[in-house]
Amino acid sequence: MSFHAHPDDEALLTAGTLARAAADGHRVVIVTATDGAAGLARAAATADGRLGERRLDELRRAAAALGCGDVRHLGYADSGLNADSSDEAAFSQADPQEAAARLAAILDETAADVLTVYDPAGGYGHPDHIQVHRVGLLAAERAGTRVVLEATVDRRPLVRVLTVLDRTGILGRLGVDRAEWSPERFARAFSAPERITHRIPTARFATAKRAAMSAHATQAGADHGVRTLAVLVRLPHFVFARVFAHEWFVEKGRQPHGPALDDIFATLRVAARDDGSRGTDPERSRWKLVGSAPFIKRRL
Ligand SMILES: [Zn+2]
Structure with a gap:
Protein backbone atom coordinates (compact mmCIF):
# COMPACT_ATOMS: atom_id res chain seq x y z
CA MET A 1 0.00 0.00 0.00
CA SER A 2 1.32 3.39 -0.99
CA PHE A 3 0.03 6.35 1.03
CA HIS A 4 0.17 9.85 -0.46
CA ALA A 5 -1.01 13.40 0.21
CA HIS A 6 -2.22 14.52 -3.23
CA PRO A 7 -2.87 13.02 -6.66
CA ASP A 8 0.49 13.18 -8.58
CA ASP A 9 2.75 12.58 -5.53
CA GLU A 10 2.57 8.84 -6.22
CA ALA A 11 3.86 9.42 -9.76
CA LEU A 12 6.88 11.47 -8.73
CA LEU A 13 8.13 9.48 -5.74
CA THR A 14 6.96 5.88 -6.08
CA ALA A 15 5.60 5.14 -9.59
CA GLY A 16 8.55 2.99 -10.72
CA THR A 17 8.51 0.92 -7.54
CA LEU A 18 4.74 0.44 -7.69
CA ALA A 19 4.86 -0.54 -11.38
CA ARG A 20 7.57 -3.06 -10.59
CA ALA A 21 5.60 -4.52 -7.67
CA ALA A 22 2.48 -4.81 -9.85
CA ALA A 23 4.49 -6.42 -12.68
CA ASP A 24 5.84 -8.95 -10.14
CA GLY A 25 2.26 -9.94 -9.29
CA HIS A 26 1.76 -8.01 -6.05
CA ARG A 27 -1.56 -6.38 -5.28
CA VAL A 28 -0.86 -2.63 -5.13
CA VAL A 29 -3.22 -0.19 -3.40
CA ILE A 30 -2.77 3.59 -3.65
CA VAL A 31 -4.32 5.75 -0.94
CA THR A 32 -4.50 9.53 -1.20
CA ALA A 33 -5.37 11.64 1.84
CA THR A 34 -6.76 14.54 -0.24
CA ASP A 35 -8.10 15.21 -3.73
CA GLY A 36 -5.46 17.88 -4.43
CA ALA A 37 -8.10 20.57 -5.00
CA ALA A 38 -6.00 23.38 -3.44
CA GLY A 39 -2.98 22.88 -5.70
CA LEU A 40 -2.08 25.12 -8.62
CA ALA A 41 -4.04 24.67 -11.84
CA ARG A 42 -5.23 26.66 -14.81
CA ALA A 43 -8.36 28.70 -14.11
CA ALA A 44 -10.19 26.67 -16.76
CA ALA A 45 -9.74 23.48 -14.68
CA THR A 46 -10.97 25.07 -11.45
CA ALA A 47 -13.80 27.31 -12.70
CA ASP A 48 -16.61 24.77 -12.18
CA GLY A 49 -15.40 23.77 -8.70
CA ARG A 50 -14.68 20.20 -9.84
CA LEU A 51 -10.88 20.24 -9.73
CA GLY A 52 -10.75 17.68 -6.91
CA GLU A 53 -12.98 15.27 -8.83
CA ARG A 54 -10.80 15.70 -11.94
CA ARG A 55 -7.64 15.04 -9.96
CA LEU A 56 -9.05 11.84 -8.42
CA ASP A 57 -9.95 10.69 -11.95
CA GLU A 58 -6.40 11.48 -13.07
CA LEU A 59 -5.07 9.46 -10.13
CA ARG A 60 -7.16 6.45 -11.21
CA ARG A 61 -5.77 6.74 -14.73
CA ALA A 62 -2.20 7.10 -13.40
CA ALA A 63 -2.70 4.04 -11.19
CA ALA A 64 -4.02 2.04 -14.15
CA ALA A 65 -0.88 2.96 -16.11
CA LEU A 66 1.16 1.44 -13.27
CA GLY A 67 -0.93 -1.73 -13.11
CA CYS A 68 -2.65 -0.74 -9.85
CA GLY A 69 -6.41 -1.12 -9.90
CA ASP A 70 -7.20 -0.10 -6.34
CA VAL A 71 -7.27 3.63 -5.46
CA ARG A 72 -8.74 5.01 -2.22
CA HIS A 73 -9.38 8.55 -0.99
CA LEU A 74 -9.32 9.19 2.77
CA GLY A 75 -11.67 12.13 2.26
CA TYR A 76 -9.62 15.05 3.62
CA ALA A 77 -9.26 18.46 1.99
CA ASP A 78 -6.00 19.65 0.46
CA SER A 79 -4.30 22.15 2.83
CA GLY A 80 -2.52 24.03 0.08
CA LEU A 81 1.01 25.21 0.75
CA ASN A 82 0.15 27.21 3.88
CA ALA A 83 0.80 25.34 7.11
CA ASP A 84 -1.69 27.61 8.87
CA SER A 85 -4.66 26.45 6.83
CA SER A 86 -7.72 27.25 8.90
CA ASP A 87 -9.90 24.76 7.01
CA GLU A 88 -10.95 22.20 9.60
CA ALA A 89 -11.38 19.56 6.90
CA ALA A 90 -7.75 20.11 5.77
CA PHE A 91 -5.57 17.05 6.12
CA SER A 92 -2.78 18.94 7.90
CA GLN A 93 -5.30 20.02 10.57
CA ALA A 94 -6.77 16.55 11.08
CA ASP A 95 -6.33 14.65 14.33
CA PRO A 96 -3.51 12.22 13.43
CA GLN A 97 -5.10 9.38 15.42
CA GLU A 98 -8.43 9.80 13.67
CA ALA A 99 -6.76 9.86 10.24
CA ALA A 100 -4.62 6.86 11.25
CA ALA A 101 -7.78 4.92 12.13
CA ARG A 102 -9.13 5.52 8.58
CA LEU A 103 -5.87 4.35 7.00
CA ALA A 104 -5.49 1.40 9.38
CA ALA A 105 -8.96 0.18 8.37
CA ILE A 106 -7.75 -0.08 4.74
CA LEU A 107 -4.47 -1.71 5.83
CA ASP A 108 -6.53 -4.30 7.74
CA GLU A 109 -9.01 -4.85 4.93
CA THR A 110 -6.30 -5.40 2.31
CA ALA A 111 -3.91 -7.22 4.68
CA ALA A 112 -1.09 -5.04 3.38
CA ASP A 113 2.43 -6.31 4.16
CA VAL A 114 4.28 -3.13 3.14
CA LEU A 115 3.26 0.51 3.56
CA THR A 116 5.03 3.46 1.95
CA VAL A 117 4.76 6.90 3.60
CA TYR A 118 7.05 9.99 3.38
CA ASP A 119 10.19 11.00 5.24
CA PRO A 120 9.81 13.13 8.41
CA ALA A 121 10.60 16.32 6.44
CA GLY A 122 7.62 15.61 4.19
CA GLY A 123 10.12 15.80 1.32
CA TYR A 124 10.24 19.55 0.80
CA GLY A 125 8.04 20.44 3.78
CA HIS A 126 4.44 20.60 2.51
CA PRO A 127 2.21 20.37 5.64
CA ASP A 128 0.12 17.56 4.10
CA HIS A 129 3.28 15.58 3.31
CA ILE A 130 4.54 15.91 6.89
CA GLN A 131 1.13 14.67 8.02
CA VAL A 132 1.45 11.61 5.70
CA HIS A 133 4.58 10.63 7.62
CA ARG A 134 2.92 11.11 11.01
CA VAL A 135 -0.41 9.43 10.14
CA GLY A 136 1.22 6.61 8.15
CA LEU A 137 3.43 5.55 11.06
CA LEU A 138 0.51 5.60 13.50
CA ALA A 139 -1.68 3.59 11.11
CA ALA A 140 1.01 0.95 10.58
CA GLU A 141 1.33 0.58 14.34
CA ARG A 142 -2.43 0.13 14.72
CA ALA A 143 -2.67 -2.40 11.89
CA GLY A 144 0.57 -4.20 12.73
CA THR A 145 1.95 -3.61 9.23
CA ARG A 146 5.28 -5.38 9.02
CA VAL A 147 7.30 -3.09 6.76
CA VAL A 148 7.04 0.71 6.65
CA LEU A 149 9.09 2.55 4.04
CA GLU A 150 9.54 6.32 3.84
CA ALA A 151 9.48 7.30 0.17
CA THR A 152 12.20 9.90 -0.21
CA VAL A 153 14.95 11.18 -2.48
CA ASP A 154 18.70 10.90 -1.92
CA ARG A 155 19.30 14.64 -1.67
CA ARG A 156 23.03 14.52 -2.46
CA PRO A 157 22.76 13.84 -6.22
CA LEU A 158 19.67 16.07 -6.39
CA VAL A 159 21.54 19.06 -4.93
CA ARG A 160 24.54 18.30 -7.18
CA VAL A 161 22.39 18.32 -10.33
CA LEU A 162 20.48 21.46 -9.29
CA THR A 163 23.76 23.28 -8.55
CA VAL A 164 25.04 22.50 -12.06
CA LEU A 165 21.72 23.50 -13.67
CA ASP A 166 21.72 26.72 -11.64
CA ARG A 167 25.34 27.74 -12.34
CA THR A 168 25.04 27.03 -16.05
CA GLY A 169 21.84 29.06 -16.27
CA ILE A 170 19.85 26.04 -17.49
CA LEU A 171 17.50 26.27 -14.51
CA GLY A 172 16.58 29.81 -15.57
CA ARG A 173 16.11 28.78 -19.22
CA LEU A 174 13.77 25.90 -18.25
CA GLY A 175 11.40 28.60 -17.03
CA VAL A 176 10.97 27.03 -13.58
CA ASP A 177 10.67 29.16 -10.47
CA ARG A 178 14.23 29.49 -9.13
CA ALA A 179 13.01 29.90 -5.54
CA GLU A 180 11.22 26.56 -5.86
CA TRP A 181 14.23 24.76 -7.37
CA SER A 182 17.23 26.45 -5.74
CA PRO A 183 19.96 24.03 -4.57
CA GLU A 184 19.86 25.71 -1.13
CA ARG A 185 16.20 24.79 -0.71
CA PHE A 186 16.98 21.10 -1.13
CA ALA A 187 20.05 21.04 1.15
CA ARG A 188 17.76 19.99 4.01
CA ALA A 189 14.90 18.43 2.05
CA PHE A 190 14.19 14.70 1.67
CA SER A 191 16.93 12.46 3.14
CA ALA A 192 20.69 12.40 3.64
CA PRO A 193 22.34 9.44 1.84
CA GLU A 194 23.37 7.89 5.20
CA ARG A 195 19.70 7.28 6.05
CA ILE A 196 18.72 5.55 2.78
CA THR A 197 18.08 1.80 3.18
CA HIS A 198 16.56 1.06 -0.28
CA ARG A 199 17.63 2.25 -3.71
CA ILE A 200 15.22 0.68 -6.19
CA PRO A 201 16.24 0.47 -9.87
CA THR A 202 13.27 1.83 -11.82
CA ALA A 203 14.64 2.78 -15.27
CA ARG A 204 12.86 -0.30 -16.69
CA PHE A 205 9.56 1.26 -15.64
CA ALA A 206 10.29 4.75 -16.97
CA THR A 207 7.57 4.45 -19.63
CA ALA A 208 4.96 3.55 -17.01
CA LYS A 209 6.21 6.33 -14.73
CA ARG A 210 5.96 8.90 -17.52
CA ALA A 211 2.45 7.66 -18.38
CA ALA A 212 1.45 8.08 -14.72
CA MET A 213 2.85 11.61 -14.66
CA SER A 214 1.14 12.46 -17.95
CA ALA A 215 -2.20 11.25 -16.58
CA HIS A 216 -2.12 14.18 -14.13
CA ALA A 217 -3.00 16.67 -16.85
CA THR A 218 -4.36 19.37 -14.50
CA GLN A 219 -1.05 19.30 -12.56
CA ALA A 220 0.97 20.17 -15.65
CA GLY A 221 -0.38 23.68 -16.09
CA ALA A 222 -0.90 26.90 -14.19
CA ASP A 223 -1.78 30.34 -15.47
CA HIS A 224 1.53 31.71 -14.19
CA GLY A 225 4.90 30.00 -14.51
CA VAL A 226 5.79 26.48 -15.56
CA ARG A 227 4.93 23.48 -13.39
CA THR A 228 7.64 20.95 -12.59
CA LEU A 229 5.58 18.05 -13.90
CA ALA A 230 5.21 19.75 -17.29
CA VAL A 231 9.00 20.06 -17.58
CA LEU A 232 9.61 16.45 -16.53
CA VAL A 233 7.11 14.81 -18.89
CA ARG A 234 8.67 16.66 -21.83
CA LEU A 235 12.18 15.26 -21.22
CA PRO A 236 13.50 12.97 -23.99
CA HIS A 237 13.09 9.29 -23.01
CA PHE A 238 16.80 8.58 -22.36
CA VAL A 239 17.09 11.66 -20.12
CA PHE A 240 13.84 10.78 -18.32
CA ALA A 241 15.05 7.22 -17.73
CA ARG A 242 18.36 8.58 -16.33
CA VAL A 243 16.69 11.15 -14.08
CA PHE A 244 14.29 8.51 -12.73
CA ALA A 245 16.69 5.56 -12.76
CA HIS A 246 16.06 5.00 -9.03
CA GLU A 247 13.56 5.57 -6.26
CA TRP A 248 14.67 5.76 -2.63
CA PHE A 249 13.23 4.59 0.67
CA VAL A 250 14.14 4.55 4.35
CA GLU A 251 12.79 1.49 6.16
CA LYS A 252 11.55 2.18 9.66
CA GLY A 253 13.64 0.33 12.23
CA ARG A 254 16.40 -0.71 9.82
CA GLN A 255 19.89 0.69 10.19
CA PRO A 256 21.54 1.23 6.80
CA HIS A 257 24.26 -1.40 6.57
CA GLY A 258 26.37 -1.93 3.47
CA PRO A 259 24.88 -1.28 0.04
CA ALA A 260 21.24 -0.17 -0.08
CA LEU A 261 18.68 -2.91 -0.75
CA ASP A 262 17.19 -3.02 -4.25
CA ASP A 263 13.86 -4.66 -3.41
CA ILE A 264 11.10 -3.26 -1.16
CA PHE A 265 10.08 -6.82 -0.23
ZN1 LIG B 1 1.76 16.60 -2.68
Missing part, protein backbone atom coordinates in the same frame (compact mmCIF):
# COMPACT_ATOMS: atom_id res chain seq x y z
CA ALA A 266 13.58 -7.87 0.90
CA THR A 267 12.69 -7.75 4.60
CA LEU A 268 9.64 -9.98 4.05
CA ARG A 269 11.64 -12.48 1.99
CA VAL A 270 14.28 -12.74 4.73
CA ALA A 271 11.58 -13.13 7.39
CA ALA A 272 9.90 -15.88 5.31
CA ARG A 273 13.23 -17.65 4.85
CA ASP A 274 13.98 -17.47 8.56
CA ASP A 275 10.52 -18.84 9.39
CA GLY A 276 11.28 -21.83 7.21
CA SER A 277 14.75 -22.63 8.52
CA ARG A 278 14.81 -24.26 11.95
CA GLY A 279 17.73 -23.57 14.25
CA THR A 280 18.72 -20.33 12.52
CA ASP A 281 19.17 -17.27 14.64
CA PRO A 282 16.87 -14.82 12.79
CA GLU A 283 18.90 -11.78 13.88
CA ARG A 284 22.17 -13.22 12.61
CA SER A 285 20.82 -14.48 9.33
CA ARG A 286 19.11 -11.13 8.68
CA TRP A 287 22.37 -9.29 9.05
CA LYS A 288 24.09 -11.83 6.83
CA LEU A 289 21.63 -11.17 4.04
CA VAL A 290 21.57 -7.40 4.48
CA GLY A 291 25.35 -7.41 4.37
CA SER A 292 25.35 -9.29 1.09
CA ALA A 293 22.98 -7.19 -0.98
CA PRO A 294 24.66 -8.23 -4.26
CA PHE A 295 23.35 -11.74 -3.51
CA ILE A 296 19.81 -10.39 -3.48
CA LYS A 297 20.51 -8.55 -6.72
CA ARG A 298 21.70 -11.76 -8.40
CA ARG A 299 18.81 -13.80 -7.09
CA LEU A 300 16.30 -11.36 -8.56
